[in-house]
Amino acid sequence: MMPCIRERTGLTRGSAMASAKRAIARIAYGSRFDRVPWGQRIYVRPGERYAREIQWSLLLRRSPIVSLDAYRSRVPLGEIEEFITCHMCGESRQQPLFTPTGPQQDGQESWTYRVVRCPSCGFLYRNPNVRPERLGDLYASGYSGFLTGDYAAGRRLRYRLTMDAFGQVLADGAKRRLLDFGCGAGLFLELAEELGFDAYGVDLSPDSVEQANARLSAATAYHGAPEDVPEIAAGGFDVITLWSVLAHLPRPLDDFARLRRLLAPGGVLLVLTVNARSLLLKAHGAAWSGFTKNHLMFYSSLTMPTLLRRTGFAGVAFAPFYGDTIEAGTAELPERMRQRLRRAVAATDGGNMLRALAFADDEAIARWGTGLPVRALT
Structure with missing residues (x-):
């Protein structure tokens, strides 16, 4: 008997499917899009x-909507999990869409969870979700190795590009107080030091906090919640940042209400997270890069304003995401192709990452909103 293709080539099922999709795309489009970074090809x-x-619309049309009781009856519940309703609008009905699964890597177990859509407001979230008191279990050990590996260089570039997208808000620290919520191993705090901010960080991973303080000279990282640290609980922050943190929060309304109280008058909150309107999500479904092991909730420019409005913010501005190499200028694309990418991102989803600047009050909008597409949250 002939061995299967995966046995002969060593390909996993996922990589074999990816190779097949690339081959189909090459047949359909030829080689003229090979110079476009993979994540942006879908736009050009x-x-x-x-x-x-159309694919996304058909999925939503064909996916049944069920009551929470019916959903509970057929979905297993993990030790650290709980069933929840939509945190944005309170809807209890569920529209199950995806079951992301990750392979076993570096001695860690494989993982899987279920993602549902709220049929009322369109919010995507993991259900069952992680109980807030067990959230630390996801970061108890080993997480800092991920944050400081190959991931780190790309993170530093993305910090710069996101800050540049919002103009002068973070260009000069000028001793302003900054809190990096979910600071990890302190990569952004290190940059905040260089920019002159009076910077603090907080994180649930003890080994990450230890690594952060080892690399910092003026800024300080703390383990725990903001209210547990007197220097942070006192508030008065001019800037709060959440770099790829929002998707990890099991109680976002509580967290954002707390962050809003920590902001000083005229303060702003900067968010970078995966974009739940991404065409890449609509194309790849459960295999989307935004469905990672520790992600719990998935926002878009349609659902994030609800979170901000309900927690007391006065306005929000979104910046489109074209891809790190595109924005950094390291991807050599013809100008015609760049223009096509920009038009497509503007006309559809805003890109695979969601970048938002939330304004605490009207003073913040007046001070930092000039030249930005600010959306009032009344």
């Missing part, structure tokens, strides 16, 4: 974004 290949939107 003729007709593809329309096909993906």
Whole structure:
């Protein structure tokens, strides 16, 4: 008997499917899009974004909506999990869509969870979700190794690009108080020091906090929640940042209400997270890069304003995301292709990452909102 293709080549099922998709794309589009970074090709290949939107519409039409009781009866519950309703609007009905699964890597167990959509407001979230008191279990050990490995260089670039997208808000620290919520191993706090901020960080991973303080000279990272640290609980922060943290929060309304109280008058909150309107999500479903092991909730420019409005923020501005290499200028694309990418991102989802600047009050909008597309949250 002939061995299967995966046995002969060593390909996993996922990599074999990815290779097949690339081959199909090459046949359909030729090689002229090979210079476009993989994550942006969906925006520039003729007709593809329309096909993906249709694909998404068909998925929503075909996926049944069930009561929470019916959903509970057929979905197993893990030790650290609980069933929840939509945190944005309170809807209890569920529309199950995806079951992301991750392989076993570096001695860690494989993982899987279920992602549902709220049929009322469209919010995507993991259900069952992690109980807040067990959230620290996800970061108890080993997480800092991920944050300081190959991931780190790309993070530093993305910090810079996101800050540049919002103009002068973070260009000069000028001794302003800054809190990095979910600071990890302190990579951004290190940059905040260089920019002159009076910077603090807080994180649930003890080994990450230890590594952060080892690399910092003026800033300080703390383990625990903001209210547990007197220097942070006192508030008065001019800037609060959440770098790839929002998707990890099991009680976002509580957390954002707390962060709003920590902001000084005229303060701003900067968020970078995965974008739940991404065409890449609509194309790849459960295999989307935004569905990672520790992600719990998934926001878009349609659902994040609800979170901000309900927790007391006065306005929000979103900045489109074109891809790190595109924005950094390291991807050599013809100008015609760049323009096509920009038009497609503007006309659809804003890109695979969601970048938002939330304003604490009207003073913040007046001070930092000039030149930005500020959306009032009344």
